[in-house]
Amino acid sequence: MTKTFMERAVDWGRRKSPWIIHFNAGACNGCDIEVVDALTPRFDLERLGMLQQGTPRHADVLVCTGAVTLQTRDRLKQIYNQMPEPKFVIAVGSCACSGGIFDGCYCINGGVDSVVPVDAYLPGCAARPEAIIDVVNKLLKKWEEKQKEE
Template sequence: MAKNLIEKAIDWGRRKSPWIIHFNAGACNGCDIEVVDALTPRYDVERFGILQQGTPRHADVLVCTGAVTLQTKDRLKQIYEQMPEPKFVIAVGTCACTGGVFDGCYCVNGGIDSVIPVDVYLPGCAARPEAIIDAVNKLLASLEEQQKSEENTDE
């Protein structure tokens, strides 16, 4: 069954308006500074429709930084569960991808994907703002491909 016009319009809206929420799962603050940097007027992410939201209920993309510590593990899961479907996760920084230098530490659970599913991994210590914007764009490109393949397999 092909998608009808309303579903296509909603797919288009999803690609054009990624609202993000930023969560620090236990980073050294390096990546957080870079995320905040990416949101400044200098990089102007509003060009791509990216807006920062204060609450997980409004957000589509969870931008996570840092290795998950035992303290933040449950909070991260809660925030992920509070986001309405469809939702995506970007792991920003090497620690968020794998645990980085903190991997194996007594208080560290591992990378973000040890707790919640991750869509885009963005390595770097710290990840640059340009790379963060590129990660969101890659996520949207993969979303477009997925939407197209859904349409083709349905037919």
């Protein structure tokens, strides 16, 4: 089935303005300040059309940091369920990828992928802003290829 002009225009719009929501599921703050850093003048992620949003209902990409604690687990599910389709999840930092240094602690559920499906993993303690830009770029390319296949 080929896409209509309007559908292709919507696809293009989505690809060029992926709005993000940032959620700290139990991180040490290191990755969080790096995510915000990526949005400020030196790195300026807004060049790729990214804008940080306050509510999951406006967001396309969930940027999740930290190992998921038992307290935030349900909240993470709730936030994921509130996001409109199509949606993507980026796990930023070693803790978000696998639980990292906190893996095995009594209050840790595991990495982000133990709760919601993850599209891109970004290891590092803390993940550098350059790496965050790179992962976003790769995610957008992957998205573009997927859209072409459809």
